[in-house]
Amino acid sequence: MYNECREAVTIAFLDELLDIEQPDFVVFTGDNVQTDLDTTMHAFAMNIFTARVESRGIPWSAVFGNHDAEGGLTREEMLELMVEGKQYSHVKYGPRDIGGVGNYEVNVVAPTDGPWGEQGSTVFRMYFLDSHANIDTATYPLVNDDSDYDWIKESQISFYRELAQSHIASSDNSSSQSGSVPSVMYYHIPIPEYSLASPLNRFGEKFEATASAAVNSGLFSALVEVGDVKATFVGHDHINEYCYLRQGVQLCYGGGIGLGRAYGLTDFERRAR
Numbered sequence: 001m002y003n004e005c006r007e008a009v010t011i012a013f014l015d016e017l018l019d020i021e022q023p024d025f026v027v028f029t030g031d032n033v034q035t036d037l038d039t040t041m042h043a044f045a046m047n048i049f050t051a052r053v054e055s056r057g058i059p060w061s062a063v064f065g066n067h068d069a070e071g072g073l074t075r076e077e078m079l080e081l082m083v084e085g086k087q088y089s090h091v092k093y094g095p096r097d098i099g100g101v102g103n104y105e106v107n108v109v110a111p112t113d114g115p116w117g118e119q120g121s122t123v124f125r126m127y128f129l130d131s132h133a134n135i136d137t138a139t140y141p142l143v144n145d146d147s148d149y150d151w152i153k154e155s156q157i158s159f160y161r162e163l164a165q166s167h168i169a170s171s172d173n174s175s176s177q178s179g180s181v182p183s184v185m186y187y188h189i190p191i192p193e194y195s196l197a198s199p200l201n202r203f204g205e206k207f208e209a210t211a212s213a214a215v216n217s218g219l220f221s222a223l224v225e226v227g228d229v230k231a232t233f234v235g236h237d238h239i240n241e242y243c244y245l246r247q248g249v250q251l252c253y254g255g256g257i258g259l260g261r262a263y264g265l266t267d268f269e270r271r272a273r
Helices: 004-021 039-054 075-083 154-172 192-196 219-226
Strands: 026-028 060-062 104-109 122-128 183-186 229-234 243-246 249-253
Touching: 004 039, 039 060, 039 075, 060 122, 122 154, 154 219, 192 243, 219 229, 219 249
Parallel strands: 026 060, 122 183, 183 229, 229 249
Antiparallel strands: 104 122, 243 249
């Protein structure tokens, strides 16, 4: 249930974190708001967490988690709240004919000429995918797995692949290198490859089993094949915060800052990457 004190502590933690780190860009990796809220409180919560970055003039973006839409608002309505009237938001709806809501990219361009590239050229890229919530058993009645979680759909992977390959093709046909720039990707629910991390090959803490999607839809294979994404960042598992290098891609958690309904461990401090 909603607890005003714990929510206030979460907000204070986020405020202090932003003031100390003074980041150039902030990404919220899902489960961003309290669940089981009516429409009014749901909208209030959305505006509270986005106000932390808006009031500081920090560019930001976000993906949805599996719990975000459990209140009074749909994903579509929440996305509108993250776009309309938000001066520093880079959230986009994305294509409406593929899985999920909020599949898009954000390009970082060079402010001046330098070793990073020509002024105005893309020097870094961020991809954002909606990893959905729970499996729709009516649509997928044959999926039988220990996980209840949905997966990034093939249409979304094709969307990423087409974007990345078009960028690479454009760089091959021009003097700039804006197509083959290093990139990262954000989504909420970890893909199954996260579970392959061990104490010998991961950096950081793992205090719970990886709660990945029920189906491996091939996102990691696409990332390795295309080659532009150097790291992916997820949320979901509150007390995991490791990075694991696999086939040239860092599979990372972003940490967790929630002190409201979010579970945790007494000795595991709230954190963000």
